[in-house]
Amino acid sequence: EPEVTQTPSHQVTQMGQEVILRCVPISNHLYFYWYRQILGQKVEFLVSFYNNEISEKSEIFDDQFSVERPDGSNFTLKIRSTKLEDSAMYFCASKDGTGIEKLFFGSGTQLSVL
């Protein structure tokens, strides 16, 4: 079965540094998402992306965050200047866009900001 792939699985960074989390969504999917889960808490929506632009974003997704689809396969989340509270598991998800469908999630990137 096709799957969403995320790299790296773990990322450790110093506060104030930039990080880029990478995702390869399922190839025929049209909608792309980033979610995050702080340890023990709910899975929180960050941003959705369709047709090469952000379609919706949450309050969490401030100016420190950006997303990009640099080519036909990758979907990235950049955090410009990381804060301690950015430490979380970040999940990429995609769906095919033919209607209301299930999201397929990647296995996540655990980001630790020291």
Next chain:
Amino acid sequence: DQQVKQNSPSLSVQEGRISILNCDYTNSMFDYFLWYKKYPAEGPTFLISISSIKDKNEDGRFTVFLNKSAKHLSLHIVPSQPGDSAVYFCAATGTSGTYKYIFGTGTRLKVLA
């Protein structure tokens, strides 16, 4: 603003018995609901979904019930198996005006052998 709530953080059930996980929502615009299962250090995996035009959807051991008037849905797992032990999240979205799926806080299910 917690639009999707799972009020039971944990649930323990004996193997072979029924597990019932509950979820409440507040936003009347939600009309499509999903249940996801999550193991530690993995992404959520889709289990079952239901559209608001239905009140029940069944897939093997998993059944989701939707009560629109009460804004409540539940996931029934029967019979429960030890491999079902995981965190279960319900999620909701609308068919118009939104792209995002809102997740609940999760219920940790433990199925005892």
